Amino acid sequence: MKIDVYMPREDSHLLQKEVLNFAKGSVLDMGTGSGIQAETAASLKNVKKVLAVDKSQAAIDFCRDKFKARKIRLLKSDLFSKVSKQKFDTIIFNPPYLPEDKVKHPALDGGKKGYEVLERFLDSVNEFLAPNGVVLIVFSSLTNKDKVDEIIRNNMLESELLNSAHFFFEELFVYKIVKSDFLKEFEKKKIDDIHFFAAGKRGIVFTGFFRKKKIAIKTKHPKTKAQHSIENEVKMLKKLNKHKIGPTFVAKGRNYLIYEFVPGEYIKDWLPKTKKSEIAGVFAAVLKQCFVLDKLKINKEEMHHPLKHIIIDKNIIMIDFERAHKTKSPKNVTQFLQFIRTNAGLLNRRGFNISKEKILEISQNYKKNHKIDFVLKELGL
Numbered sequence: 001m002k003i004d005v006y007m008p009r010e011d012s013h014l015l016q017k018e019v020l021n022f023a024k025g026s027v028l029d030m031g032t033g034s035g036i037q038a039e040t041a042a043s044l045k046n047v048k049k050v051l052a053v054d055k056s057q058a059a060i061d062f063c064r065d066k067f068k069a070r071k072i073r074l075l076k077s078d079l080f081s082k083v084s085k086q087k088f089d090t091i092i093f094n095p096p097y098l099p100e101d102k103v104k105h106p107a108l109d110g111g112k113k114g115y116e117v118l119e120r121f122l123d124s125v126n127e128f129l130a131p132n133g134v135v136l137i138v139f140s141s142l143t144n145k146d147k148v149d150e151i152i153r154n155n156m157l158e159s160e161l162l163n164s165a166h167f168f169f170e171e172l173f174v175y176k177i178v179k180s181d182f183l184k185e186f187e188k189k190k191i192d193d194i195h196f197f198a199a200g201k202r203g204i205v206f207t208g209f210f211r212k213k214k215i216a217i218k219t220k221h222p223k224t225k226a227q228h229s230i231e232n233e234v235k236m237l238k239k240l241n242k243h244k245i246g247p248t249f250v251a252k253g254r255n256y257l258i259y260e261f262v263p264g265e266y267i268k269d270w271l272p273k274t275k276k277s278e279i280a281g282v283f284a285a286v287l288k289q290c291f292v293l294d295k296l297k298i299n300k301e302e303m304h305h306p307l308k309h310i311i312i313d314k315n316i317i318m319i320d321f322e323r324a325h326k327t328k329s330p331k332n333v334t335q336f337l338q339f340i341r342t343n344a345g346l347l348n349r350r351g352f353n354i355s356k357e358k359i360l361e362i363s364q365n366y367k368k369n370h371k372i373d374f375v376l377k378e379l380g381l
C-alpha cells in the first residue's frame with residue numbers, strides 16, 4: 001500500500017454519506033485519494049460516469065490498481081487544470097483543508113491558512129457545474145468557516161450545511177453547494193466568467209463578460225437594510241448617462257444592475273502619485289460633473305470623501321449612485337471642494353499655490369453665485 005495516499009478517515013465517511021444521498025448523472029470526484037467517493041458514486045444506479053481526479057501520482061497509481069467499476073475514469077490534474085470543458089451534475093471534493101502548521105498528513109495541507117486549495121477550487125467550480133448541479137465538500141472548523149462562507153457567496157454560489165460532527169480537536173462540516181438564482185439567471189443571459197470584484201456596504205459587485213465586453217454586475221448586499229438602492233441607482237444612471245455622467249447602464253433585473261465595467265484607478269490610489277498638470281485636468285473634470293449634478297438638483301452624497309467613487313482612466317467616471325437623490329440644495333461642488341481642501345497639503349507639495357482658507361472662500365462664493373467658471377479660475381484649474 002502507498003503510504004502517500006490518504007486512506008479514508010472520519011471526513012471521508014461523513015462526506016461519503018452525502019455522496020450516497022446526492023450523487024447523480026455525471027460526477028467529478030476532485031482529490032480522489034483512495035477513490036472512496038468515486039467508487040461510492042459509481043455504485044449508484046443514477047450515476048452515469050465518474051471522473052476521478054488527483055494531483056498526486058501515488059493516488060492515481062493506487063486507484064488504477066483498485067478501481068473495478070467501468071464507469072470511472074482517472075485523471076492526474078491540479079484541480080481543474082487538465083479537466084476538459086464539460087458540465088458535471090455532481091462535483092465532490094474532500095480537499096486538503098488544514099492550515100499547514102496543523103497538518104499531520106500531506107493530503108490535508110490546505111496552504112498557509114488552510115482554505116487556499118478550497119478557494120482555488122470554489123473560484124473555478126462554477127464553470128464545470130451544470131445549472132442544477134450540486135457540489136459536495138467537507139472541511140473543518142480549523143479551515144475558517146466564515147472565510148469559506150464568504151468565498152462561496154463571492155462566487156455567487158449558495159451553501160447548505162448537510163451534516164457536522166465533532167472529532168477531538170475540530171468540527172467537520174459537510175456542505176451542499178448550488179448555483180444561486182442570480183448565477184443561473186446571468187448564465188442564461190450568456191454572461192460568463194463571473195467573478196467577485198468588490199463589496200461595499202450596500203452592494204456586492206461582480207465582473208463578467210457579455211458579448212466579449214467586460215461588465216460590472218452590482219447586486220444587493222445580503223446584509224444591507226437599505227431598501228431600493230439598486231432601483232434608485234438604475235433610475236439615476238439612466239438619467240445621468242444622458243449627461244455623460246456615471247458608468248454606462250446596460251441592464252437591470254430584480255435586485256441587480258449591470259453597467260459597463262469602468263477600468264482605471266480609484267482617485268485615492270491615483271492622487272498621491274500624480275503630477276500637477278494631470279491633477280488639475282481631473283479636478284476640473286470632476287468639478288464640471290459635480291456642477292451638472294447640482295444643476296439637475298441631484299445630490300450624489302459623499303463627494304467630500306470620494307476615494308473609491310471616482311475612477312480615473314482616459315475618462316473620469318463617477319460610480320456608485322445608489323444614495324443619489326433629488327434635493328433643493330445639492331452639495332456636490334462644495335463637497336468636492338471640501339475634498340480638495342482636505343488634500344491641500346499634498347496639492348501644495350505638487351506645486352499648487354492654494355491655501356485651505358482660499359478654498360473655503362471659493363466654496364462660500366459658489367454657494368452664493370453658483371458659477372463653476374469662477375471656481376475653476378480661482379483654483380487655477
Ligand SMILES: C[S@@+](CC[C@H](N)C(=O)[O-])C[C@H]1O[C@@H](n2cnc3c(N)ncnc32)[C@H](O)[C@@H]1O
Pocket residue numbers: 006007008009011012015030031032033034035036037053054055056059077078079094095096107108117
Ligand atoms: C483529504 S484527501 C481526500 C481523499 C478522498 N477523496 C477522501 O475523501 O478520503 C485530499 C486529496 O486531494 C488531493 N489534492 C490535494 N490538492 C489537490 C489539487 N490541487 N488538485 C487535485 N487533487 C489535490 C490529495 O492528493 C488527496 O488525495
